[in-house]
Amino acid sequence: MFKFHYRLERSAIGLVAFIILVASIGGFIEIAPLFTIDETVEKAEDMRVFTPLEVAGRNIYIREGCYACHSQMIRTLRDEVDRYGPYSLAVESQYDHPQLWGSKRTGPDLARLGNKYSDSWHTAHLYNPRDLVPQSKMPAYRWLLRDQLRTDDLGNQLAALRAVGVPYTDEQIANAARDAYGQANPDSAEAPGVAERYGEATNIRAFDGNQGPLTDMDALVAYLQMLGTLTDAAFTTETAEAE
Structure with missing residues (x-):
């Protein structure tokens, strides 16, 4: 694991690509639930707005x-x-x-x-x-x-x-x-x-x-x-x- 990390640090392009990959995975996990927000938020027919x-x-x-x-x-x-x-x-x-x-x-x-x-x-x-x-x-x-x-x-x-x-x-x-x-x-x-x-x-x-x-x-x-x-x-x- 450490050897892979050391090799990755020696390659600027490889390090940037790996960071983008990891950030994309994390971003997708956070953003994906928003695509189903209409299904996950409860409905309330009696909901009123603030005066x-x-x-x-x-x-x-x-x-x-x-x-x-x-x-x-x-x-x-x-x-x-x-x-x-x-x-x-x-x-x-x-x-x-x-x-x-x-x-x-x-x-x-x-x-x-x-x-x-x-x-x-x-x-x-x-x-x-x-x-x-x-x-x-x-x-x-x-x-x-x-x-x-x-x-x-x-x-x-x-x-x-x-x-x-x-x-x-x-x-x-x-x-x-x-x-x-x-x-x-x-x-x-x-x-x-x-x-x-x-x-x-x-x-x-x-x-x-x-x-x-x-x-x-x-x-x-x-x-x-x-x-x-x-x-x-x-x-x-x-x-x-x-x-």
Whole structure:
């Protein structure tokens, strides 16, 4: 084996050809599964897209680095399923750009966080985590409750997501700013349009506890309360496997 290696190193052309061969084999093994991606990714007829407010919240989640400490991927390990719920399916992240899967956790996995805690719990936790979890290492994000959310660019963000495959309609893009306001102001004239365009199961309420101008807290809490609720595919799969 070593003699072959030494002989190969003496031939520049032979070494380059061997490297190309090995790299091609490895590349083929990684790329080949993508040719059958339509067959391997689950189908979910009830899957819905993110609302504009949830898109804004996801951007804040990424901006503040939340993904660095909290994964959104429940693995098929028994202890993870027992703690967090059904393991994550690829279809649940088909509208994520970028995807936030991973196994590095400083805090708990958030894949099925949606509606597990109240909005007031999330608001208090983000404002000062140690008020609720004394041993928490998480920093406080007090400015989220103070900073007003920018909504004038939400239509462009939805259009950009449509360009990469998220099936937003022209109506959803045109009403992005109105829908963001309506989702966090249930008594407003804009609220009914949110349920009409995104489904009756969409969370529509004052996420930061106050109706009126939108805050970054509204958006982030709306996003957190959506996690794991876009489709019931994982729970359907779990039931089918149990049977």
